[in-house]
Amino acid sequence: MIPLRLTVNGTVREVLLEDPRVTLLDLLRERLHLTGSKKGCDRGQCGACTVLVDGRRINACLALAVSLDGASVTTIEGLADGDALHPVQAAFITHDGFQCGFCTPGQIMSAVGLITEGQAGTDPERIREGMSGNLCRCGAYAGISEAVLAAQGAGDGAAIREDAA
Amino acid sequence: MAEIALTSAPQRARHGSSMGQPLTRRDGPLKVTGRATFAADNVADGTLHAALCVARIARGRVTHLDVAAAEAHPGVVAVMTPDNAPALAQHPDDKPHGFIFRLDLLQDSAVRYANQPIAVVIAETLEAATEGARLLSPRYEAETPRIGLDAEPPFTPPGIGVGQPPEETHGDVEAGLAAASRRIAATYETPAQYHNAMEPHAAVASWDGDRLTLHTPSQGMSMAQGRLAGLFGIAPENIRIESPFLGGGFGSKGLISGPQILACMAARLVGRPVKLVLARAQMYGPVGHRAETRQSFRLGADDAGKLTALEHETLTASSRFDDFFEPAGGVSHTLYASPAIAVRHQAVRVDTGTPLFMRAPGEASGSVALESAIDEMALACGMDPLEFRLANYAEVEPISGKPFSSKALRECYTRGAEHFGWSARPRAPRQTRDANGLLVGWGMGTATFPALMFEAQAKAELRADGTGLIETGAHDMGQGAWTALGQIAADGLGIGLDRLTFRMGSSDLPNAGIAGGSAHTATAGGAIHAAGQAVIAQLADLATNDSASPLYGAGNAGFVARDGRLFRRDDESRSEAYSDILARAGRASLTATGKASTDPAAAKTYAMHAHGAVFAEVKVDPDLGQIRVTRLVGAFAAGRIVNPRLVTSQYYGGMIWGMSFALHEHAAMDARTGRFLNDNLGEYHVPVNADTPAMEAILVHEDDAHVNALGIKGVGEIGITGSAGAIANAVWHATGIRVREIPITLDKLLG
Numbered sequence: 032m033i034p035l036r037l038t039v040n041g042t043v044r045e046v047l048l049e050d051p052r053v054t055l056l057d058l059l060r061e062r063l064h065l066t067g068s069k070k071g072c073d074r075g076q077c078g079a080c081t082v083l084v085d086g087r088r089i090n091a092c093l094a095l096a097v098s099l100d101g102a103s104v105t106t107i108e109g110l111a112d113g114d115a116l117h118p119v120q121a122a123f124i125t126h127d128g129f130q131c132g133f134c135t136p137g138q139i140m141s142a143v144g145l146i147t148e149g150q151a152g153t154d155p156e157r158i159r160e161g162m163s164g165n166l167c168r169c170g171a172y173a174g175i176s177e178a179v180l181a182a183q184g185a186g187d188g189a190a191i192r193e194d195a196a
Numbered sequence: 197m198a199e200i201a202l203t204s205a206p207q208r209a210r211h212g213s214s215m216g217q218p219l220t221r222r223d224g225p226l227k228v229t230g231r232a233t234f235a236a237d238n239v240a241d242g243t244l245h246a247a248l249c250v251a252r253i254a255r256g257r258v259t260h261l262d263v264a265a266a267e268a269h270p271g272v273v274a275v276m277t278p279d280n281a282p283a284l285a286q287h288p289d290d291k292p293h294g295f296i297f298r299l300d301l302l303q304d305s306a307v308r309y310a311n312q313p314i315a316v317v318i319a320e321t322l323e324a325a326t327e328g329a330r331l332l333s334p335r336y337e338a339e340t341p342r343i344g345l346d347a348e349p350p351f352t353p354p355g356i357g358v359g360q361p362p363e364e365t366h367g368d369v370e371a372g373l374a375a376a377s378r379r380i381a382a383t384y385e386t387p388a389q390y391h392n393a394m395e396p397h398a399a400v401a402s403w404d405g406d407r408l409t410l411h412t413p414s415q416g417m418s419m420a421q422g423r424l425a426g427l428f429g430i431a432p433e434n435i436r437i438e439s440p441f442l443g444g445g446f447g448s449k450g451l452i453s454g455p456q457i458l459a460c461m462a463a464r465l466v467g468r469p470v471k472l473v474l475a476r477a478q479m480y481g482p483v484g485h486r487a488e489t490r491q492s493f494r495l496g497a498d499d500a501g502k503l504t505a506l507e508h509e510t511l512t513a514s515s516r517f518d519d520f521f522e523p524a525g526g527v528s529h530t531l532y533a534s535p536a537i538a539v540r541h542q543a544v545r546v547d548t549g550t551p552l553f554m555r556a557p558g559e560a561s562g563s564v565a566l567e568s569a570i571d572e573m574a575l576a577c578g579m580d581p582l583e584f585r586l587a588n589y590a591e592v593e594p595i596s597g598k599p600f601s602s603k604a605l606r607e608c609y610t611r612g613a614e615h616f617g618w619s620a621r622p623r624a625p626r627q628t629r630d631a632n633g634l635l636v637g638w639g640m641g642t643a644t645f646p647a648l649m650f651e652a653q654a655k656a657e658l659r660a661d662g663t664g665l666i667e668t669g670a671h672d673m674g675q676g677a678w679t680a681l682g683q684i685a686a687d688g689l690g691i692g693l694d695r696l697t698f699r700m701g702s703s704d705l706p707n708a709g710i711a712g713g714s715a716h717t718a719t720a721g722g723a724i725h726a727a728g729q730a731v732i733a734q735l736a737d738l739a740t741n742d743s744a745s746p747l748y749g750a751g752n753a754g755f756v757a758r759d760g761r762l763f764r765r766d767d768e769s770r771s772e773a774y775s776d777i778l779a780r781a782g783r784a785s786l787t788a789t790g791k792a793s794t795d796p797a798a799a800k801t802y803a804m805h806a807h808g809a810v811f812a813e814v815k816v817d818p819d820l821g822q823i824r825v826t827r828l829v830g831a832f833a834a835g836r837i838v839n840p841r842l843v844t845s846q847y848y849g850g851m852i853w854g855m856s857f858a859l860h861e862h863a864a865m866d867a868r869t870g871r872f873l874n875d876n877l878g879e880y881h882v883p884v885n886a887d888t889p890a891m892e893a894i895l896v897h898e899d900d901a902h903v904n905a906l907g908i909k910g911v912g913e914i915g916i917t918g919s920a921g922a923i924a925n926a927v928w929h930a931t932g933i934r935v936r937e938i939p940i941t942l943d944k945l946l947g
Contacts, residue, residue: 074476132674
């Protein structure tokens, strides 16, 4: 048994893992029942499992849970403040940045990471590049880029939040 | 059962008509917070995990599986093989009717294609199941597979698509070609493509005696229920399928696939709930694909640039063991006027999984080839591509001679060309470079897709408190059914969306048909509308027979139902609230059902299609051959638009699929082994965000009084058509090189 201590969405979770093969994604989904993060490829090619670990975006399917003892993990479930959506979440609704919604948790976590990293600024081309680790087969890319751009400029996002409420 | 009720009022709601408003998605809050429950998100305690073991050969049989090794792995509960798979009531190769496809459900040791399921390992954890499947280490007796369009001599299939004739002709093509002053002949190839919905096929199955509950993504729950009922020998009503959200379908979830049924068999074998989710590579084989085609054209035109003959011959491939023949020639029935047209299909059989419908089946493959050929013919005539298309505009459907129920294609051409700036296009290729020295090319293509209807039913209820309920077993795979059908439902009941409870996505609800063929909004929406009308008619009966109602005796005047009130059509000053009518009648609620399907009289009289025009700009690196699409403008006319925000997104998605078709997608197979070379999302290329050009979708107004009661055509598939050809034509215009083997990749420009 491998004891693990993770902070997930602000809550400390003590986990006893009987199996070292468990990925962070499978830990979240199958054992902690946080199923917002999605598995589209299980090998880091689609981005549907993107979460923040200690503030950085990673593919949860490529990280072994046992390697993350002590880490802080933020998933899509940890983004909204009660009923108040995070500005990026609200912007995805306003700008129709999804269709089927399966890649959406990964897109949103990636967008939050990108904005936090301060890499893209308000340059649409850099936003498109920075979001290109997250595939969307429905082709909602125009809305995704607009949403990231809007959320980036929204400061605390109050305006966007109000718009989508 | 999923429902979206009063708490998720969309933004920009206003009273009165909901249809036509650009509402945001009603399921949006669930989807952006991770609370939308996709099939694999069902994680009830006690559920076992299953993993597939799939064939590494394409033809032959399995001679050995190391079942003992898998069983010995800690956590493995059972290994399901042909030796112990639960008996089925019907062999999965039986075809009681043509719209059933043969499935591989562990009935014998035969291998018919690479990635065919050959065993299922069921375990306490996903990790144990996955490792157990690996430990089976199958051994095979392999035969040499036959792969590719030259695998064997072609034959003419009895039917293509869903039973359309393989050959249709009108006029004399040879005479038309002989009379032509300009002729071209050209052959185009399109590759096998795989749907690759982001959500892998998943199934969580549990049995309670002979009752099955199945959480699985489905574009057609009723048909899936019927298939399962036949296989397991149980009544369809003993099967409950829950599919509130699909993580994309694109046709691959239209018919229930073998792996989804294997999950049900595994649950029966172990007597516990089982979850089975396909690995990405396992989606290349047992869940369908778009078959490869080779399309040969001969076109002739007279001195005025009018077509005298159009011949479109398609060679495609189906599997060795079942029939699905890509109907690529259909576009040539529809688009361009010609006194002589011949459309023929031939096929070969290969050792792959059976191909299936994939977004714009037939039209997508046919359109990229036809639009390229039309451009080549325009060039041979010395005409601008748009001018040539207008010269050959079909005023009636070319082969059938039927009038169109509506066709605003001229306006699509005009508005698309204006927004794009088409008139500035130089006629000759390789004339333009941008500031960085990249070659710039402009191309166009005509878009078309049939306006289909299937069959659907819905149930409506109006309650004394002024709220309403609509139920139909509709499917949302991303097109926006939760929202668009909700808008139709609210209008059907004459209430605001905030007073409506809408339920869909479960097989326990009335059958809403198939989410496919771009027909779901028209069909399920039609049933909802009919159910709403029926319940409003009951309400009107109550009012007109009640002397205390201001509507008393107004039975012949007709009514308008709006905002929870009935109004006299001829005098809107006389009206009454639903709740007052129901309260006086002592009724807690009224219920009614409705249905919708193709109107046979309309279908006999009219040709019914959506149309559009797509204009593309590409830039090509003259030294490296790298191609980027920089601009796409599409103008589409598809009847009544229920929600312009969602329709725009459908067009964008379709146009990106068109770009993907032209430049990216290609399932590569080793012809010697029949195995895939790129069965993953890293090497099977689909567009990423950075590939996306600046896009514009223009919604051209079109009224259609014939297509169905609501005047709705479909928007989900048409965006691919036209776009792929427009991009292919733009690459020619940029470079002067005509690539006839799709996808167009840089190596084909450098060779």
